[in-house]
Amino acid sequence: STGSVSASPESYDESYLIPVSIGGTTFHLDLDTGSSDLWVFSTQQPASQRSGHTAYKQTGTKKSGYTWNISYGDGSGAKGDVYVDKVVVGGVTATSQAVEAATSVSSSFTSDTDNDGLIGAAFSSINTVSPQQQLTFFDNVKNSLSQKLFAARLRYHTAGTYDYGYIDSSKYSGSIHYVPVNTANGFWEFTASGVSGSSIADTGTTLLYIPDSNVDAYYANVDSASYDSSQGGYTFDCDESLPDWTVTIGSGSITVPGEYINFAPVSGNTCFGGIQSSDGIGFNIFGDIFLKATYTVFDQTQSSPRLGFAQG
Numbered sequence: 001s002t003g004s005v006s007a008s009p010e011s012y013d014e015s016y017l018i019p020v021s022i023g024g025t026t027f028h029l030d031l032d033t034g035s036s037d038l039w040v041f042s043t044q045q046p047a048s049q050r051s052g053h054t055a056y057k058q059t060g061t062k063k064s065g066y067t068w069n070i071s072y073g074d075g076s077g078a079k080g081d082v083y084v085d086k087v088v089v090g091g092v093t094a095t096s097q098a099v100e101a102a103t104s105v106s107s108s109f110t111s112d113t114d115n116d117g118l119i120g121a122a123f124s125s126i127n128t129v130s131p132q133q134q135l136t137f138f139d140n141v142k143n144s145l146s147q148k149l150f151a152a153r154l155r156y157h158t159a160g161t162y163d164y165g166y167i168d169s170s171k172y173s174g175s176i177h178y179v180p181v182n183t184a185n186g187f188w189e190f191t192a193s194g195v196s197g198s199s200i201a202d203t204g205t206t207l208l209y210i211p212d213s214n215v216d217a218y219y220a221n222v223d224s225a226s227y228d229s230s231q232g233g234y235t236f237d238c239d240e241s242l243p244d245w246t247v248t249i250g251s252g253s254i255t256v257p258g259e260y261i262n263f264a265p266v267s268g269n270t271c272f273g274g275i276q277s278s279d280g281i282g283f284n285i286f287g288d289i290f291l292k293a294t295y296t297v298f299d300q301t302q303s304s305p306r307l308g309f310a311q312g
């Protein structure tokens with residue numbers, strides 16, 4: 001089988017949401033290649049905590065005694081219990097998917113009323129369900145796909161897609177260049193030339209986080225840029241045009257247009273940069289600012305997982 005689903009950006013491309021059918025109800029979820037839990041708002045939460053969200057009514061079969069509890073890199077988190085239900089994404093069906101129903105979520109989830117939860121697409125080895133880890137949607141369906149892969153085509157300020165089971169050559173230019181993935185930490189982890197340390201491809205992270213040296217070198221070419229500790233990153237005059245940022249990954253190179261690196265206004269005519277420091281995180285994060293310049297293939301067709309990057 002194959003499928004494709006639209007990925008619609010929230011304001012300033014903060015995150016990209018996809019429609020997902022769970023037990024016949026449509027939820028709008030953040031497809032997150034940086035985590036491995038499929039969780040949704042549910043009627044088990046206090047009404048005030050789920051106001052404005054589509055909430056799961058536990059239509060599936062309860063996995064008694066199973067719980068989940070996840071903490072994300074940005075300090076947000078959620079927890080709850082577990083059901084098994086039918087999940088459909090872009091026409092691709094998992095008949096018995098572990099659906100993690102929230103009993104509590106942190107405030108940033110409650111306040112983002114466009115977002116009804118997350119569908120994790122990292123490796124199932126970091127799923128948080130206890131006492132038995134559960135499989136991601138991709139792991140559940142990959143054997144039924146024409147090709148064991150999915151591909152992200154996020155776009156700047158407009159809807160993109162996630163393709164399942166096939167590569168859409170109309171969505172990129174040039175060739176797809178593949179690099180090996182280290183799965184030891186459960187992420188789509190790879191090495192990028194000229195960017196020290198390990199990097200992860202993370203659709204659930206908004207910005208592009210790379211080492212200080214790379215960040216400083218980039219903003220040295222932006223006359224109005226400075227590090228603003230009150231904002232927690234580099235800011236600049238919203239009217240200044242920004243240089244492109246190019247990186248070599250394997251045998252290919254990807255260019256992020258400067259326009260994409262103006263993330264959002266933070267106050268008056270001051271804007272926050274899409275490139276920021278990964279120092280202190282432990283690895284670099286190639287989030288949406290980067291991914292929206294690419295067609296990225298999350299590929300398990302070979303004996304070992306690999307990532308493919310092409311210019312979008």
Ligand SMILES: N[C@H]1[C@H](O)[C@@H](Sc2ccccc2)[C@@H]2OC[C@H]1O2
Binds near residue numbers: 015030035074076115
């Ligand atoms: N993989 C990422 C994840 O998707 C988000 S969780 C999230 C929180 C609020 C709004 C939307 C998503 C968080 O930021 C970075 C890392 O953790």
